[in-house]
Each structure stands twice: as C-alpha cells, then as structure tokens.
Amino acid sequence: MIEFMSGALTMGFLVASLFFFRFWKRTSDRLFLAFAVAFALLALNQALAQWVGAADERVGYTYLLRVLGFALILVAILDKNLSRR
Amino acid sequence: MATVTFVLSLLAALTSLGCMVLLFRAYWNSGLKLLLWSALCFVCLSANNVLLFLDLVVFPDIDFRPYRLVAALAGVLFLLYAFIWEAE
Amino acid sequence: MLDADFSDDFCRFIQTTIPDVDAAELLLAVSAQPEVWWEPAQLGGKVRLARGITDVEAARYFETFQNRGLLATGPDRRFRYRPKSEELAAHVRTLATAYNERPVTLIRMIYALRDAKIRSFADAFKLRRR
Numbered sequence: 001m002i003e004f005m006s007g008a009l010t011m012g013f014l015v016a017s018l019f020f021f022r023f024w025k026r027t028s029d030r031l032f033l034a035f036a037v038a039f040a041l042l043a044l045n046q047a048l049a050q051w052v053g054a055a056d057e058r059v060g061y062t063y064l065l066r067v068l069g070f071a072l073i074l075v076a077i078l079d080k081n082l083s084r085r
Numbered sequence: 086m087a088t089v090t091f092v093l094s095l096l097a098a099l100t101s102l103g104c105m106v107l108l109f110r111a112y113w114n115s116g117l118k119l120l121l122w123s124a125l126c127f128v129c130l131s132a133n134n135v136l137l138f139l140d141l142v143v144f145p146d147i148d149f150r151p152y153r154l155v156a157a158l159a160g161v162l163f164l165l166y167a168f169i170w171e172a173e
Numbered sequence: 174m175l176d177a178d179f180s181d182d183f184c185r186f187i188q189t190t191i192p193d194v195d196a197a198e199l200l201l202a203v204s205a206q207p208e209v210w211w212e213p214a215q216l217g218g219k220v221r222l223a224r225g226i227t228d229v230e231a232a233r234y235f236e237t238f239q240n241r242g243l244l245a246t247g248p249d250r251r252f253r254y255r256p257k258s259e260e261l262a263a264h265v266r267t268l269a270t271a272y273n274e275r276p277v278t279l280i281r282m283i284y285a286l287r288d289a290k291i292r293s294f295a296d297a298f299k300l301r302r303r
C-alpha cells in the first residue's frame with residue numbers, strides 16, 4: 001500500500017509540475033517556472049525516498065530535495081513581491 | 086545536523102502554510118474556485134510538512150510515513166482537480 | 174474601432190465562447206453565410222485549409238457554439254448560424270469588426286482572457302493588495 005501511494009504521489013507531483021510548466025509557457029510568469037521546478041523536485045524526492053528505502057540512513061538526504069523545492073517556492077514569492085515589473 | 090533538520094523542515098512547513106494563507110485570501114477576495122482547490126492542496130501539503138517535522142524532529146521513533154503519504158496524495162489530487170477543471 | 178467597443182459583455186462573450194483564434198475564425202466563417210446548412214466535417218474542411226484545425230477540434234468548437242445559443246440544429250446533425258438573441262448577434266458582429274480592424278488587439282485579448290484564471294493563481298502571491 002505504501003509503495004502504491006508513493007508511486008501515485010510521485011506521478012501526481014510530476015503531472016502538477018507539467019501543468020505549471022504549461023502555465024509558465026502561457027503567461028511567462030517566473031513564479032510558474034519556480035513552482036514547476038519545485039514540484040519536479042518533490043517528485044524526485046518521493047521517488048528517491050522510495051528507492052532508497054525508509055530504513056536506509058541516506059533517506060534523510062532525499063528530504064533535502066523537498067526542502068529545496070519549498071525554498072524555491074519561497075524565493076519565487078519573494079521575487080514576485082520585491083521586483084517591480 | 087539536528088539543528089539543520091529542524092530549521093529546514095520548519096522552513097518547508099512555514100512556506101507551505103504561507104502559500105495556503107495567500108491562496109485562501111485570494112479565494113476570499115475573488116471567489117475563484119481554482120484558488121479554493123489550490124488552497125486546499127496546500128492545506129494538505131502543509132499537513133504533510135508538519136508531519137515530516139514531527140517525524141524527523143519531535144517523534145523520531147514513530148513512523149508517520151503512511152499519514153504523510155495520504156496527506157500529500159490528497160493535496161496533489163486537489164491541485165490536479167483544480168488545474169484540470171477550473172483553470173480555464 | 175475604439176477600445177470602448179470591447180465592453181465587459183463582449184469580453185465575457187469571448188471568455189465563454191471563443192477559447193482561441195481558430196474558434197473565432199470558425200465562428201466568423203459560419204456567421205458570414207447564415208443561410209447555409211453546415212455539416213461538421215464539411216466546414217472543418219473549409220477552415221482547415223486556412224489554419225489547420227482538425228475535425229475533432231472543430232467539433233469541440235461547434236459544441237461550445239451550440240451550447241451558447243449561436244447555432245440551430247436541423248436534420249442529419251447539420252446546423253446553421255442562428256444566434257438566439259440580438260445581443261449574441263451583436264457580439265459576433267463586434268468580433269468580425271475587431272478581427273478585421275484590430276486583429277492584434279483581439280488576439281491578445283482572447284489569450285489574456287483565456288489565461289485570466291491562471292494569472293489569478295500567480296497574483297495570489299502578491300503580498301500587497303492592488
């Protein structure tokens with residue numbers, strides 16, 4: 001069950017990332033590019049965490065990808081507010 | 086290492102909570118369903134991040150993984166629903 | 174043609190009926206000959222030569238037009254241009270004028286309206302209220 005959900009989640013993040021890429025293409029808004037990359041990182045995090053296995057000590061490092069993803073979102077929000085278009 | 090984990094997972098949780106707040110605010114102002122479903126997505130992703138924080142920092146002995154997965158999966162489903170049905 | 178001719182109602186018409194430029198051209202082609210009974214494949218063929226839309230896409234546009242009350246259906250699933258109200262007819266006339274006189278503005282508007290909801294997602298992250 002865990003593996004099923006993990007796989008579904010990886011796929012879900014990936015599809016969301018593709019949607020964000022599409023929105024970036026349409027609107028040229030950098031925020032969407034950031035979200036696209038962030039969600040791709042979340043997908044990668046999920047896939048690696050599953051591949052490495054919860055018992056392995058290296059799984060902690062895969063979560064850095066998730067943090068990187070959310071940090072990217074944070075940067076995108078700051079960028080949207082601090083840069084005057 | 087523990088402090089780094091603490092700070093980083095807290096950062097992730099706060100960011101997703103921030104997104105949730107901003108999207109709810111925008112939904113409140115505009116009434117656009119897209120924003121409501123997106124906000125709900127970040128409710129679930131925030132829950133996922135908070136559970137990760139609890140998992141790694143507060144209760145390292147308990148495995149929250151099944152609950153984390155359910156939360157994140159729900160979040161992503163909300164987002165995909167929003168983008169497929171409410172984006173245009 | 175003035176900017177004022179792009180009224181809120183016209184914008185709403187575009188947003189709900191005209192998802193892209195191909196749809197606009199298809200509608201204009203149909204409305205230009207209101208006495209003709211069209212068959213979906215036949216009409217798709219006419220526009221396809223110019224713009225390369227497929228039968229499937231044309232069918233989708235026609236469904237939208239029909240739902241919006243722009244087409245009347247007859248026997249054998251054929252249809253012709255019959256706007257349900259004068260308001261709709263006026264919107265199509267405005268569309269024709271805009272297409273001829275201000276095509277760039279019209280195209281920009283079609284795509285801006287299509288992307289409006291998506292932009293609102295991005296705008297949600299602006300901290301200061303406009």
